[in-house]
Amino acid sequence: MAQSSPWQEAALDTGTHNIPTFVQLDRLTKSFQEGLVDRQVLREITATFATGEFVVLLGQSGSGKSTLLNLLSGIEQPTTGQVTINSVKLSELNERDRTLFRRDRIGFIFQFFNLIPTLTVLENITLPQELAGVSQAEVSKKAIALLQRVGLEDRGDAFPDKLSGGQQQRVAIARALVHDPMLVLADEPTGNLDEETGKIVLDLLLELTRSAQKTLIMATHNPEIAQLADRVVRMLDGHLVEDTRLGAA
Secondary structure (H helix, E strand, O other): OOOOOOOOOOOOOOOOOOOOEEEEEEEEEEEEEEOOEEEEEEEEEEEEEEOOOEEEEEOOOOOOHHHHHHHHHOOOOOOEEEEEEOOEEHHHOOHHHHHHHHHHHEEEEOOOOOOOOOOOHHHHHHHHHHHOOOOHHHHHHHHHHHHHHOOOOOOOOOOHHHOOHHHHHHHHHHHHHOOOOOEEEEEOOOOOOOHHHHHHHHHHHHHHHHHOOOEEEEEEOOHHHHOOOOEEEEEEOOEEEEEEEOOOO
């Protein structure tokens, strides 16, 4: 049986009316020590995001986008400030509970896929949930259904090195969504793909997250991707310099 988690009773109403704030960032800063120098990567980031929003963090390399995603996922802790997701304050969780929260409630999609080369496609998708205690039969059923949705229903027994880059990223999307996370984070998910394949992968990701009203926060330096978002948050040198609502459908 899957291990219970302390935040599972804390879900907000996510109906279509009076949609609440889902993610809240309060004066986030993040610094790293490099020798004797304290390098500040994020500077006083404050923002709120709603249930079901597609938010693009837009900025060049080094602007702080990836660091902000790591704080949102609980992989890293802010130097100061607070991340609150669905009323759960991440800084109030210990390391173990942050890991469980990420496992249960967050899906993360990386630029370089991060598939395990010695596992098949189906095993890559099911492994995190099996480690969480979900029965193999239950998670396999969900994984097979997702493989059908991403157009890879016939590749479950294949190994990652037999797939194209676009196919590997579709597997990574299925892995990120198999546990039905409430928040999906994507770090340059099309950055390692050619333009045509990237568009296919992006369209698929948006279809899967929008249809389930999941909050999607994506880091990119590509302004064309930003045009598809509900909101664009521009970052520069660790600052949030612009927050624009585009009103995408």
